[in-house]
Amino acid sequence: xxxxxxxxxxxxxxxxxxxxxxxxxxxxxxxxxxxxxxxxxxxxxxxxxxxxxxxxxxxxxxxxxxxxxxxxxxxxxxxxxxxxxxxxxxxxxxxxxxxxxxxxxxxxxxxxxxxxxxxxxxxxxxxxxxxxxxxxxxxxxxxxxxxxxxxxxxxxxxxxxxxxxxxxxxxxxxxxxxxxxxxxxxxxxxxxxxxxxxxxxxxxxxxxxxxxxxxxxxxxxxxxxxxxxxxxxxxxxxxxxxxxxxxxxxxxxxxxxxxxxxxxxxxxxxxxxxxxxxxxxxxxxxxxxxxxxxxxxxxxxxxxxxxxxxxxxxxxxxxxxxxxxxxxxxxxxxxxxxxxxxxxxxxxxxxxxxxxxxxxxxxxxxxxxxxxxxxxxxxxxxxxxxxxxxxxxxxxxxxxxxxxxxxxxxxxxxxxxxxxxxxxxxxxxxxxxxxxxxxxxxxxxxxxxxxxxxxxxxxxxxxxxxxxxxxxxxxxxxxxxxxxxxxxxxxxxxxxxxxxxxxxxxxxxxxxxxxxxxxxxxxxxxxxxxxxxxxxxxxxxxxxxxxxxxxxxxxxxxxxxxxxxxxxxxxxxxxxxxxxxxxxxxxxxxxxxxxxxxxxxxxxxxxxxxxxxxxxxxxxxxxxxxxxxxxxxxxxxxxxxxxxxxxxxxxxxxxxxxxxxxxxxxxxxxxxxxxxxxxxxxxxxxxxxxxxxxxxxxxxxxxxxxxxxxxxxxxxxxxxxxxxxxxxxxxxxxxxxxxxxxxxxxxxxxxxxxxxxxxxxxxxxxxxxxxxxxxxxxxxxxxxxxxxxxxxxxxxxxxxxxxxxxxxxxxxxxxxxxxxxxxxxxxxxxxxxxxxxxxxxxxxxxxxxxxxxxxx
Numbered sequence: 132x133x134x135x136x137x138x139x140x141x142x143x144x145x146x147x148x149x150x151x152x153x154x155x156x157x158x159x160x161x162x163x164x165x166x167x168x169x170x171x172x173x174x175x176x177x178x179x180x181x182x183x184x185x186x187x188x189x190x191x192x193x194x195x196x197x198x199x200x201x202x203x204x205x206x207x208x209x210x211x212x213x214x215x216x217x218x219x220x221x222x223x224x225x226x227x228x229x230x231x232x233x234x235x236x237x238x239x240x241x242x243x244x245x246x247x248x249x250x251x252x253x254x255x256x257x258x259x260x261x262x263x264x265x266x267x268x269x270x271x272x273x274x275x276x277x278x279x280x281x282x283x284x285x286x287x288x289x290x291x292x293x294x295x296x297x298x299x300x301x302x303x304x305x306x307x308x309x310x311x312x313x314x315x316x317x318x319x320x321x322x323x324x325x326x327x328x329x330x331x332x333x334x335x336x337x338x339x340x341x342x343x344x345x346x347x348x349x350x351x352x353x354x355x356x357x358x359x360x361x362x363x364x365x366x367x368x369x370x371x372x373x374x375x376x377x378x379x380x381x382x383x384x385x386x387x388x389x390x391x392x393x394x395x396x397x398x399x400x401x402x403x404x405x406x407x408x409x410x411x412x413x414x415x416x417x418x419x420x421x422x423x424x425x426x427x428x429x430x431x432x433x434x435x436x437x438x439x440x441x442x443x444x445x446x447x448x449x450x451x452x453x454x455x456x457x458x459x460x461x462x463x464x465x466x467x468x469x470x471x472x473x474x475x476x477x478x479x480x481x482x483x484x485x486x487x488x489x490x491x492x493x494x495x496x497x498x499x500x501x502x503x504x505x506x507x508x509x510x511x512x513x514x515x516x517x518x519x520x521x522x523x524x525x526x527x528x529x530x531x532x533x534x535x536x537x538x539x540x541x542x543x544x545x546x547x548x549x550x551x552x553x554x555x556x557x558x559x560x561x562x563x564x565x566x567x568x569x570x571x572x573x574x575x576x577x578x579x580x581x582x583x584x585x586x587x588x589x590x591x592x593x594x595x596x597x598x599x600x601x602x603x604x605x606x607x608x609x610x611x612x613x614x615x616x617x618x619x620x621x622x623x624x625x626x627x628x629x630x631x632x633x634x635x636x637x638x639x640x641x642x643x644x645x646x647x648x649x650x651x652x653x654x655x656x657x658x659x660x661x662x663x664x665x666x667x668x669x670x671x672x673x674x675x676x677x678x679x680x681x682x683x684x685x686x687x688x689x690x691x692x693x694x695x696x697x698x699x700x701x702x703x704x705x706x707x708x709x710x711x712x713x714x715x716x717x718x719x720x721x722x723x724x725x726x727x728x729x730x731x732x733x734x735x736x737x738x739x740x741x742x743x744x745x746x747x748x749x750x751x752x753x754x755x756x757x758x759x760x761x762x763x764x765x766x767x768x769x770x771x772x773x774x775x776x777x778x779x780x781x782x783x784x785x786x787x788x789x790x791x792x793x794x795x796x797x798x799x800x801x802x803x804x805x806x807x808x809x810x811x812x813x814x815x816x817x818x819x820x821x822x823x824x825x826x827x828x829x830x831x832x833x834x835x836x837x838x839x840x841x842x843x844x845x846x847x848x849x850x851x852x853x854x855x856x857x858x859x860x861x862x863x864x865x866x867x868x869x870x871x872x873x874x875x876x877x878x879x880x881x882x883x884x885x886x887x888x889x890x891x892x893x894x895x896x897x898x899x900x901x902x903x904x905x906x907x908x909x910x911x912x913x914x915x916x917x918x919x920x921x922x923x924x925x926x927x928x929x930x931x932x933x934x935x936x937x938x939x940x941x942x943x944x945x946x947x948x949x950x951x952x953x954x955x956x957x958x959x960x961x962x963x964x965x966x967x968x969x970x971x972x973x974x975x976x977x978x979x980x981x982x983x984x985x986x987x
Contacts, residue, residue, distance in 0.1 A: 154529050155481060158509075159191065159522040160490045167513045167520060168495025171213040171265055173225065176502060178238070179511045180225055181520050182211035188227045190238065191522065193509050204241060204251055206234050213263045217272045224288070226256075226275055228266045233257030233277055235288050256286045257293070265306045276317060276331070278304035283319055285331050295334045299327055306351035310374065312358070318374075320362050322347035326372070328380070338380050344368055352435035356457060357472065357931075359383060363432025369461065369470075373933050383933045384879075384895045386475050388461055388468060389430055394843065395477040399534070401842045433496055434462035438469050439503040439527065460508075462497040464515060469531070473932070474881065474890040479534045481525065490514075491521045503527055547829060547838060547885050549807060549817055549854070549868040560766055560791045560835050561751060561816060635861035635953065637911045641926040645940045648986040649686050652676060658947060658985070659700050664709045665809070665859055667953030669726070671712055672985065673700030679714050681726065684951060686987050693724050695731055704748040707808055711771065713756065715744035721758060723785070725773050732771045733785040746804045751816070753808065756787065759801040763794040764820060766832070793830055796837070798822030805852035805871070809859070817885065819871060821849035827873065829888070841888055845875035850903035858910035858952030867912045870929075874899070874906050880917060882929070896934045897925040905947040918945035940986060 165185045173180040183189045188204040188211060209229040217224035223238045234253040241251035257277060265278040274294065277284040283297040283304055302322035310316035317331040324347060328338040346366040353374075354361055360372040360380070369386040438458040458478065461468040466482040483492045495515040500508050510523040555561060651658065651672060660673040663684065670682045672690075679693040679700060698717030705712060711732070712724040719740045723733040740760045747758035756767040772784035795801055803821040816832035825848055831838035853872040857863050869885040879895035897904070897919035904918035914935075915927040924945045926936035 154526055154533060155486055155489070156524040157489055157521055158193075158524050161189070161520040163518040163520060165210065166495075166518050168515050170211065170496050170513060171215065172496055172498035172511045172513065173214040173216050174498040174500045174509055174511055175216040175223070176220075176500065176504065178216070178223075179498070179509060179522060180214045180216065180227075181511060181513070182214070182227075183520070185210040186229065187211075188214070188225075188236075190225070190241075193522070194504070202242060202245055202251075204236055204253065206253055206255075207232055213266045213278075215266045215268060217268045218270050219272050224268065224272055226266050226268065226288075227253075228257070228260075228263035228277060230262055231259060233260065233263065233266070233275070233286060235275065254289065256288060256291050257284060258291065260284055262303070264303060267307055267309065269309050270311050274331075276307045276309070278307050278319070280304070281321065281323075283307055283317070283329070283331075295331055297329050297331065297334060297336075299336050299339065300325075302347070305347065305349050306362075308351050308353045310353060311355055318351065318353065318360055320348035320351045324348055324364070326351075326360060326362060340372075340380065343370055350432050350435045350462075352437075352459070354457070354472070361435055361459065363388075363435055363461065365431045367430030367432060367463065369432060369435070371475075378933060381896070381933070384475055384893065386470065388432065388463065388470075388477075391470070391475075391477045392468065392480060395480060398843060431464055432461060433464065433494065434460070434498060436460040436462070436499040437501050439501070439508065460499050462494070462499060462510075464494050467497075467499075467510065467525075469527075473892045475893050475932075476890060479530045481530060489521070489523070490519055491517075547817065547831070547888070549885055550810070550865045555816075556833050558835070559816070559833050561755070561832055635858060635910045637861065637913070639911075641914050641928070641936045642938060643936060645938065646987045647686050648940070648984050650984050651680060651690075660703045661947045661949050661985075662703055662705055663949055663952055664705045665707060665952060666709055667858075667860070667951045669705075669709070670949075670985075671703045671705060673703040673714060675699040677716070677718075679703060679712065679724070681712070682985070686985055691726075691729065693722075693729055693731075695722060695734070696720060698743070701744060702746040702748070704808075706749045707753045711749070711753075713747050713749060715747040715758060717743045719743050719760075721747050721756070723756075723769070723771060725771075728773055730773075732773050733769060733783070733787055735767075735787060739789075742800075745801060748804075748806065749808050750806050751808065752810075755790070757804065757806055757818070759804040759820070762798050762800055762822070763792050764801060764804055764818070765792055766790045791835065793818070793820075793835075793837075795820055795822050795826075795828055796840070798824040798826065802848045802850055803852045803873075805854050807854055807856050807868075809856050819852045819854065821852055821873065823848045825849070825875075827852070829885070839888055841883075844873055845878040845881070847875040847878055849873045849875050851905055853906045853908055855908045855912050857912065860953045861910040861912075863912045870912075872906050872908065872915065874904070874917070876901065876903055880906055880915065880927075882915075892929070892932060894927045894932055894934075896927075897921070897923075902944045902946055904945065907948045907950050909950045910952050914950075916948040916950065918948055920944045924948055941984075 161183060163183050167182050170182055177192060177194050179191050179193055181189055186207040186209060190202040190204065207227065207229045209231045211227050211229050213228040215226050225236045225238055227234050232255050234255050236253040244251045256275060260277060261279040263277055263279045267276045273288055275286045275288050277286055280303055281300045284293055285295040287294055300321040300323050304319050304321045307317055307319040310318065315330050315332040317329045318326060319329065320326045324342045324344050325340045326348065327336060330337055344364050346364040348362050348364050350363040352361040358374045360374055361369065363369045367388040369388060371383040372380050373383055438460045457472045459470045459472060461470055466480060468477055469479040471478050483489050491512045491514045493515045494512045496513045498511045506526060506528055508525045508527055510525055512521045512523065652674060657675045658672060659675055662671050668684055670684050672680045672682060677694065677696045677698060680690040682690045696716040696718055701715050701717060703712060703714045710726050712726065713721065715721050719737045719742065721735040721744055722731040725732050742761040745759045747756065750757040756769055758765050767787050768790050769787040770785060774784065800823045801820055802823055805819045818830040818832060819827065820830060821827045821844065825843055825845060827841045827844045827849060828837050829839040851874050855868055855870045857868065871883050871885065872880055873883065874880045877900050879893055881890045882892040883889065884891050894915060897917055898921045900920060902920055904920065906915060906917045908915055913929055915929060917925050919925055922939065922941045922943060922945065924938040925934045927934050
């Protein structure tokens, strides 16, 4: 390990040997006479600044590779505790602060005087303000915010004048940042574990948060693009709050960096990638992680900075990256983490102890460059236990390549896609349909030739007096539901073109209010599942009281009741032609219903399934039935015929047989199953299945086997997979159909891309700690709806991690939501806003054991 003092400039260059120079290179090491462990360091695009020997300010030019002494600026009598560069390049200002003075230096003038042999001087703008922990220039470099004790002093950057004094924190203020898009706005964090929003010109407090955590808040970053406040504490926790006034500074997400680090290493350990990268950093095993956790008693977030992730990346690497390229550097005492702001996951880790040649293994403070220069980022560190300061040069692209290559999911190289153009393979299980049809046709022809047709005894086709061939009247044994069922069936048979020629409105706002609600049962009954028909005219609703209801989509009129199950319904699904309903129940049965008939057209009983059927749906444009039972899912071929034989009326002509079973590896039960029935997927007929082992498998029915597996999808088992299926009334880009959602109790919603098998975005803000709340994607693909335990439904925009609407009005947890797939159809008496809102979303609430209601 090499250390350098200021008196020996020839030794300042650190060698690459043993330090894996392709990723990180220790450019300079400085030895100070006093410890500089807890100091605000500063890095600019071409310079870095740090205190040396206590009261001396040193400026190092990072672009100059020649051996030379850094620029020394002397003016403080006490130890320097905070440094920052100005926002503008010409002139480039730097502010240094100690307990005696706050000084602003013009870097260009200081360099000129140093070359001339004279002593550089700065402007003293503050005197004896106390222990300064943080300083920051305003965007125009006219004002400096100085955090001294539990106060914030707003100082003039040109002379010694206090413009404002902000009081309100109950403990020392650790960081303060200016809001660049809103004038006169300042955000501060403190050891009192709260943040405050100020109007620094008037000195007014605009907003103050509650106590966020049990540990002091140490760092602060303002995300200009997403308008977020990002703060970190002394225990490795990071909170993100929205700065949009309509959101009222609500929490967008909470990140536990320690846990995300453990997940990252666990993914690498479980990855099936066989190619190992030469000279890659050590990959921890679980034993290493446990040993590390026992040693680390604290995990402070020392610095949060923007990460220029795409610097020096080629187009191919950019194409497989997350849809949101913005990332953050999280600087801690043990290493640097790259956090993706779209999915809030760790993308790369640089542990100091992984590189034995680095001089500093445990940092007391750090600073990072905001932008990469030729693909390289400089990081300035001070040692926690020694009097050392080190300057590191990090290749961001190489760091990402070395670790992301180990996270590639098995099967990603196959190029999975929901929409393709290649024909179906002859060996696919889906081709059995055609072969069976040929066999059945041959059997029918042979049967017709070998058997004698049944004829009436009198050899007449019809005898008016006897009524022999007429349907018998059995009204005394059935309820009078003919008129309602026929009207409901007629609605279901209307084509999309006849119903509405306009497409689904793509440029519309998410729903904002409830329009109508009804009670679906006399007794307290939970609503287990809901689904709209493809034309948006009908709404199927499965209840816990064993019944299935079919409503008109406007929730008016009396619903059709389908009864026959002996347990609570688990799933309900419409056929593509809107004429059939499939339902599954806890009674281990599956039933297919005709919209025009309250009796089941097909019933598969307990002798076929050994466990409850968790989900069932029509598949491949109604050609098959797909269902999950236990640890496997079944592909069934069926034929439906609701006509009755005149002699054997009890005999059902519908039949169903199993084509193939697909077991999910190493799981006890399937918790969710999803497939697209709205269109053919010709090349890869994708089935998504999630198990109780928190693994999501992608099955390709074109080859009839599992194509990929994603481990640790959520911290708990996935209870719903929701694909972006679109609708007949909307047109999306082909790439949009590769997106799908997963959700789990207590772990929010994740958006995945089938092509990369990576989490692209994460949505949190709703409450799902106990109940499995459902999710849905709008037909336009722009909005995501989800239920919540706080008696509300939430609507997210797909490109934003914070919710845009909170729909209230329920009396208990909302566990199901559904979008209407068609254009809105409203009564003339409703105004335009209601008409638009209703067309976007129908919220179905579970009034858990209190009442049973649907809300529109």
